[in-house]
Amino acid sequence: MASQTMDKYTLPAGKSKHEFSVPHVKGLRVCVSTKNKTFMQRYTFAGKKHCVVLGRYPDMDLIEAISKVQANDQKIAQGINPNQSKEEGHSQDVLFRHFTQNIYLPAVKPHKKSYSDDESRIRIHLIPVLGKKKLSDITSAELSQLLANKQQEEKLSNATVNRIRALLSSIFNLAIDHDLILINPVSRVKKFKENNQIERYLTEGELKRLVDVLTQPSQFDIQNLRIVSIVKFLLLTGVRKREAMDIQWSDVNLATGEWLLKQNKSGKARRISLSKDALGILQRLPKIGTYIFANPLTQKPYADIRKTFEKIMKAADIDQIRIHDLRHNFASLAVNSGESLYVVQRLLGHASPQTTQRYAHLQQSTLRDASEKIAHVISSQAT
Structure with missing residues (x-):
């Protein structure tokens, strides 16, 4: 009988966990997950709500769970909190x-x-x-x-x-x-709303000033040339910050410019063909350890480059920009150069085309400009 009753407690469609109240037994709950069914008791003691685990089905059946609830209710009536009466060190x-x-x-x-x-x-x-x-x-x-x-x-x-x-x-x-x-x-607990559609792109003037600073960093009192190289590399490749900072010499063929990115957000390895300028950055760096952009003091990847990054942006007179915005800027330049969203998806390593779709408005702007140019050619033929 108890077993037949327990069979009724099954997960609702689309849920991985659900809590059922047991009729006519105050406080007794059956918690069902994809892995198991567990009995627990909810009660109030000294004005505070408590929850105590009774046991797991089928090690404990429904009749035993009801008996346990009744025993706990007696303790509560005597002024004893069942949750605190367990031996020390209990889960x-x-x-x-x-x-x-x-x-x-x-x-x-x-x-x-x-x-x-x-x-x-x-x-x-x-x-x-x-x-x-x-x-x-x-x-x-x-x-x-x-x-x-x-x-x-x-x-x-x-x-x-x-x-x-x-x-x-x-x-x-x-x-x-x-x-x-x-x-x-x-x-x-509700998530906070994020506006993931706000991307920061560099204007033509900002890009020129940034390249000037990255080309002559010493003129702006920027001494960490390793981090300058990282920022250049991010600007030229559009890869994620951690992907660049963790790159190893063994990952890149310095002759062909092919980079095997083993660890990335999607969890799948992918091959990246580096441009001549991006490859040149790597070829000019001295080998001081396993990692290409290693911190010379530790020979390990930098934990954080924000301080130098902010100094670079301040020297270039660029406000309100994050390191990750260099990735958005790379996508913007690709789209506005006429590349399809499929190509941009491949360049950025997006697992889904929906992720790349956020840059569609840039493509529409480019297509609109092209359409206007064609219309101008046609209208110019009018007599």
């Missing part, structure tokens, strides 16, 4: 600080390219607020407030706040995999 007592530092970060370090970003965001943005809290006690409302404070008080951009939100979601998903919690509280 319900795992702190956010302990989980992130001792479980999450070691788990993602071997394979996550953004590991260093995760580590710094956890240390700077999350530990100070959530570090001493139990994973099971952290609520959606608390996380919403944390992210709102990051945006409003600390003035982080919506995109940066969303990266922190995504990190939190990954952390709690791993906690679910470790049977420490049942529901990811981030699932009820």
Whole structure:
């Protein structure tokens, strides 16, 4: 009978997790995921809402879960919190600080390219607020407030706040995999709206001034020529910052200019044919280690080049531009030179043509100019 009842709790279409209330048993829930079914109890103690994991089906059946709820209700009536009466060290007592530092970060370090970003965001943005809290006690409302404070008080951009939100979601998903919690509280935290359609392109005058600074950096008191080379390379190739900074000598055929980009955002390797100017930048650099654009002091890739980048842009009198905008500028120049969106997609390494479609308005401008030129030729024939 209990087994037949449990068969009714199945995932709704399109969902990966869902929580069901059990009729006539106050507080008892069946949490269904793609992996398992778990019993839990929701209750209020001393004015605060709590959630306690009872067991996993079929190790625990419905009758046992109901019996456990009734036993917990008796404890609550006696002024005992079932969630705090468990022995020390139980999964319900795992702190956010302990989980992130001792479980999450070691788990993602071997394979996550953004590991260093995760580590710094956890240390700077999350530990100070959530570090001493139990994973099971952290609520959606608390996380919403944390992210709102990051945006409003600390003035982080919506995109940066969303990266922190995504990190939190990954952390709690791993906690679910470790049977420490049942529901990811981030699932009820709304994303901040990002305007990804705003791209910054260099004007003809800005591009000329930037090339002047990159050609003669010493005249502008810019001493780090390695980072100057990185900026030149980004300008000429349109690749992502990390793709350029992590390039190794073994990845490039310096004779043919063919670059095998092994690690990229899409997760698929791709081959890039470097222009003569881009290849010339690499050929002129001295080999000081494995990485082409290595920091001479560490022989490792630079962690951050923003300080020198901002100095370069200030010398060129260019405002409100990010490193990633050099990629947008590369796409703009390609489209306005008459290249098709398919070619631009291949140049930028976009996995989907929809991503490249954001540059379609530039192509329409070019086509409109061409149409006007044709119309002018025709109208000029009129007598």
